[in-house]
Amino acid sequence: QQPVQSPQAVILREGEDAVINCSSSKALYSVHWYRQKHGEAPVFLMILLKGGEQKGHDKISASFNEKKQQSSLYLTASQLSYSGTYFCGTENLSGTYKYIFGTGTRLKVLA
Template sequence: QQPVQSPQAVILREGEDAVINCSSSKALYSVHWYRQKHGEAPVFLMILLKGGEQKGHEKISASFNEKKQQSSLYLTASQLSYSGTYFCGTESGGSNYKLTFGKGTLLTVNP
């Protein structure tokens, strides 16, 4: 079952914040976040393994609510380099590490 991402697209000015959400109808073992720039491969940002866990990567952090099967990606003080499509990938137990990706959120950061 494909996770649902929201919003589909967001436009920011440099320095503004954004939140991207990812939810699943299935119990999740982990949630991954990837960023893909146009014409390039997705690049791994972070993995959330436990309920309520929050992780950070520079000014990009994420949380994972295991009970609600939801994850959120937080981008603070956005930079031009943050532009791209953000995908969450979810893993359910026993999946041989297979990830199912959401449709993505297109983030555009303007000067």
């Protein structure tokens, strides 16, 4: 079963912040985040392993709450280049290297 992402779509002005949530019905070992530009392949942003860690990459950071089986991606002071579709990919506790992706969140940043 695919993890649920929210919101499905969001429109921002440059400099605004956004949060994208990913929620799973299964216990998770890791969560990956990817961004996909239109017509291109998904590109890796970051991975979070169980343990409640947080990570950051430039002005994009993420958290993973394994008890709630949720992860959130935080985009701070958004730039035009942040536009795209964001996917979370989850791996369950059996650790089979089998990643199930969410349905995606479309983000558009306007000038």
